[in-house]
Amino acid sequence: MSSPTLSSEQLGALLDILVHHETYSEVESYKDPEAIEHYGYPFDASAPGQGSNGKEKSLSPLLQLLLTRLVLPIPGIRDLPSEFWTDKFRNIMRRFGEAELSESYDKGTLGSRKRLASAASVIHEGITRGLLSGIPDGKLPDLRGKYDIHRTEDLARAWDDVVQHLVYGNLLDELFEQFTKTKNPEDHSPAVEAAVNFAIIYIATFLHHLFVLSAEGPYLLKLLDNLHSLIPYTVVIQTLRVGNAGTMINAMVRLFLAKVSVGAFSNWLGLTQNAADGMNxxxxxxxxxxxxxxxxxxxxxxxxxxxxxxxxxxxxxxxxxxxxxxxxxxxxxxxxxxxxxxxxxxxxxxxxxxxxxxxxxxxxxxxxxxxxxxxxxxxxxxxxxxxxxxQSPDLTTSIIRDGVSVFEPMIRDIHKNVDIRKHISSVESFLTDLIATSKPKKRDGGQPQSGTIPPSVEDYVALLKRNRQLAWDYLHDFAQGCPDLRTTWLNWAKQSLKFFRQTTDSNNNTTMANGGNCSYNLGEMDGNLQNLFDNLSDDKKSGVKDAIDAHATYLSKLEEMSISRMQNVIDGADDDDNKKTGGNIGGPGVYITRWHCLLDETLVTPSAPKGPPRRGKDVKGMKALGKTEAIASSDTWDPDTLTKREEQAWPEPPDISVVVDALGPRFKTLVADISTKVPRA
Missing domain, CATH: 1.20.1060 (Taq DNA Polymerase; Chain T, domain 4)
Structure with missing residues (x-):
């Protein structure tokens, strides 16, 4: 029996299934202290690429792919000594594994760590999927064409056009040059302006889910507010007034990292070794x-x-x-x-x-x-x-000192040429604004109802729009005042974007996936995924193909609904009456539903003495006992009710376990082979 050739949509759905499952399984594996021992480079002494020459391949290949391709080459990070990874970072990861932090199953709720880890996993899987499949090459669109920032289709098209130019064109050089001349990169072209608006709506949706729709939102907001109140902004700004960069850096390090205790003093004198030396x-x-x-x-x-x-x-x-x-x-x-x-x-x-x-x-x-x-x-x-x-030795302080050491030349250059004080104040004002935006709002418009209403997605869109100039101001000051550093970071960004290029065309004529359609061209991954499917036994192919088809249909529906939701947010941001009644509680983004899928599938202990385990979707609106809502008032919103309202319109995801069971292990092996190859750029 000949194996059917999977279409581009089927291959895209298959890649989505396998990356989604593998990414989170790797994240979860770090509950075990031994997981870091099987990560491979850079946490062992072998160089990248040695895995294919007899060395042990990584058991976290997607995480390794992200780290080796994008993170390790970052200026400064690439200068960290090998013992930073093989000794300090590896051991602190082991310590967290040995601490055996609690499971959602035991706690009966989805805690903050679960929600944040699953959110990070979904963001990570999106980036990794791009590294594996690449962005298809083609004729570069005209960025100075017509883009209506009030239409979702135009925003999505602008985003794809900008990505295409970043990966295959000279847009990155042009944007870096733009920042040397102006404080507004959106002046570059209508496409860049529309793409920025597209990104703002997506980021706003994420913040809204994190702080409003999540049952842990008020708790996370309380932690953020506590942290915000403890940071000595005034002292930091006063320290930055020191003209000599070396003196300033030393003062800042002493402010945050110096320890004054009997243990620290006796260690310094040599009377003791690794004695508990207090906290900085x-x-x-x-x-x-x-x-x-x-x-x-x-x-x-x-x-x-x-x-x-x-x-x-x-x-x-x-x-x-x-x-x-x-x-x-x-x-x-x-x-x-x-x-x-x-x-x-x-x-x-x-x-x-x-x-x-x-x-x-x-x-x-x-x-x-x-x-x-x-x-x-x-x-x-x-x-x-x-x-x-x-714990002794103090790995936390040592890791931060190493980080300061490798970034010190950059810090000196920035301190010499940029007034960092005003940008520290900008960070402070943004966090203050974020916390205020995330609090309940009083009803507006002379409505007879009393009480408060939750922040809407439009509120977070407005937050980002009124604060984006803070980021543009810093980038302008940096690009204008530090030309050598600008060149260093430009080169890293250009090299990183090359990893998103496709190496082959794979003989298909489809276009890349974007916010407005569900077509795929996976480059060389087309053949790899087809081979995985071809090697299945004939009795498994039918069930796997049916599940892939169901998932492709599911993704298509998500894309359509995401477009509709983005248009609602765009319309709501321009409608004063909509602002008075509360605004939208749901925004766009297929990644949001993939995030909720991870939460929904989590097993949780039964609430009764006897009975089957619950799922995450049964407890998603619950928070752990003791997590007070110090910021939110007593008449605040109910996250459980809001989440259910927000999710009702989303389609139910299909069961794709047959695909994971049949192809998951083979896909992991495939990615391990890819991740241990010397990076192409």
Missing amino acids: LLQRIISLILEWDTGDFRKAVDGIKRSKEGPSELHLAAIDEHLQAPRDQHESSREISRKDEKSIIVAILEAKDKSLADSLTEAQHTQCLEYYSAQLAIRDREKITEVLCR
Whole structure:
């Protein structure tokens, strides 16, 4: 039986499935402290490319591809000594793995780490997909043509045209030159202006999801506000007044990294070695934020302990004992809970004494789940503080010092030629504006309803538009005042963009995917993916192809809905009546739905003593006990209700597990081969 040739849409859908799954599985693997040992270059001593010559290939090939192609060549980072990666960074990653931070399954909610890690994974997969497939070559469009910034189709077309010129044309040189002459890159051409507006709407949608639609939004906002209030902006600005760059850098390093303690003094004298030497200002900021956070969870724990109708001391003692148990016991309890369809609390108590589980009431069981979740949150924060702030040797400070050392020549040049003080003030004012924008709004327009309404996507669009000039001002000052550095960064950017070029045309005539259509040309990946499919047994090909077709249809629907949502945001930003009634709660972006897919698929412990595990979509609107909403008022919005409203219109994703099972391991091997080759540029 001959193998069918997959169409360009099918190949694009297949690549989307495999990259999406592999990216997040690699991110999740770093819960294991041994994962970093199998990353490969640069965390071992081998040079890139040696994996194909007998060395162990990376078990995180997509992450390695991103790091070696785009991150390691960054000016400054490329000058870091090899021991920075093989010793310091690798060991701090091991420490985080050994800390065994909590799982969403045990906590019964999707925590901040889960949401942020999955969001980062989706952004990473988009970049990596571009590295693997490349941008198709073709006739370069006219950037000075007509682009209507009030039409989604024109914004999407402008974005694709700009990307095409960045990868294959001279647009990057022109933009760098533009910044030396003017503070507004959008003056370059109508296409650049429209592309900037396109990007702003996408970024605004992401911020809206993070701070408004997410149940963790008010909590994340509180952390950001705490951090913002602790940064000594005034002292930093005063330090930057020092004219001599070397003196200024030394003063800034001392401000944030100097330690004054008995341990530090005795280490300096040579009386002790690696004694606990206290914390510097940066570490104190980290520990203070986490300690404030921990205090809220401790209040929640104390409330359950004092409850007259709550679980007994024996129940809580068994949970506390389990918290201190080794990793394998935690994994065993989790597996028993999933396999036997019982809650994690029942699994923990039965392992200690079956009668403890039998004696729990429904209400007490709920309180035990909340108690376990709060204790896990306390333990997480203590472990993070220990890893970053209290362990010897102090890898955190050493890593930052290495970073300052390699970037010092750039810092000297910028300090000499650019007034950094006003740009530090710009960062401060933007964060203040972001926090204010993310708070509830009072109803406007003389409406009879009282209370508040949540920020809309249009609010974040307005935030970015009124603050974008801050970024343009810095880039103009940098480009005009530091010509040598401008050339250095231009060369890196040009080399990086070359990795997005296609090396072959793959004998198909389709155009690249964009915001307005769902056509694909994957270059040399066409043949690689077709070979993966061809090597399947005949009995698997049919099921895999059906799943690919379903996913291609799903992606097409997402693209259509994304276009519609972007138009709604564009129209809403120009409509004063829409602003008064609240605006849109949903924006464009296929990546948003891919982010929610990762969250929705997460397994979570049953809420009842017996029953099947829940999914992330069942608890997405819940926040962990103890996560207070210090910024949001008591009459604020309900993220769960908003999220459900926002997601109702999105189509249900198809089951593509048959594709992952059949081709996932082979795709990982394929990418490992690609990532260990000497980078092409």
